[in-house]
Amino acid sequence: MIVDLLKEPSGKFHNFCRISYEDFELLLNKIGPQVQKKDTHLRLSIPAKERLAVTLRYLASGDSYQSLSFLFKISPQIISVIVPEVCQELIIALSEHLKTPQSPAEWKTIAQVFEERWHFPHCCGAIDGKHVILQAPPNSDSEYFNYKSTFSINLMALCDADYCITYAN
Structure with missing residues (x-):
């Protein structure tokens, strides 16, 4: 395919x-x-x-x-x-390509671009999550069990107004 x-x-x-x-x-x-x-x-x-x-x-x-x-x-x-x-x-x-803002000025710049481009004042990023389904590790009990009755970890990402990821966990 x-x-x-x-x-x-x-x-x-x-x-x-x-x-x-x-x-x-x-x-x-x-x-x-x-x-x-x-x-x-x-x-x-x-x-x-x-x-x-x-x-x-x-x-x-x-x-x-x-x-x-x-x-x-x-x-x-x-x-x-x-x-x-x-x-x-x-x-x-x-x-190495994920650059989390290191100063208040950098955060303010991101917020300014969000307001200019998307008309969201005081917004420092767009955040979303994705459940990544996995097989539960042995002896993990309910640690990875989610509300959909599957085992997963949650990938969270924050991006700036240009869709560049500034943080992921």
């Missing part, structure tokens, strides 16, 4: 992953070696390119792991391992 999209010059890849192919390649170069697994005698590993595509599609669309399993022909159980692993590597690789 992903191979077909990469060959298309029509912008379908950008629509599917919400990222340009050039940026996709840049991310792949940064995290590819960390997320690539080794082949075994029993099976071939899922390529880093496909691992990244699954994760980006999940983050862009909010599709369930079951839905992604139909798209990528990967079991939902494996996807539930891939997504948190790739997200963790993305956080590590891109942490």
Whole structure:
């Protein structure tokens, strides 16, 4: 599936992953070696390119792991391992690009741009969260259990008026 999209010059890849192919390649170069697994005698590993595509599609669309399993022909159980692993590597690789404002003046600049562009006075950022579904670690009891009766962690992100992430946790 992903191979077909990469060959298309029509912008379908950008629509599917919400990222340009050039940026996709840049991310792949940064995290590819960390997320690539080794082949075994029993099976071939899922390529880093496909691992990244699954994760980006999940983050862009909010599709369930079951839905992604139909798209990528990967079991939902494996996807539930891939997504948190790739997200963790993305956080590590891109942490240098997350610039949290360090002074009151920087926060005021962000608030000024929000007011000028979006007519939101005194706004220092737009915040949102996403439940990243995972398999509960052993002996975690209800630590990762959420209100939808699944196990997940909550990814929270704050971005400025230009959609640049200023903080993620």
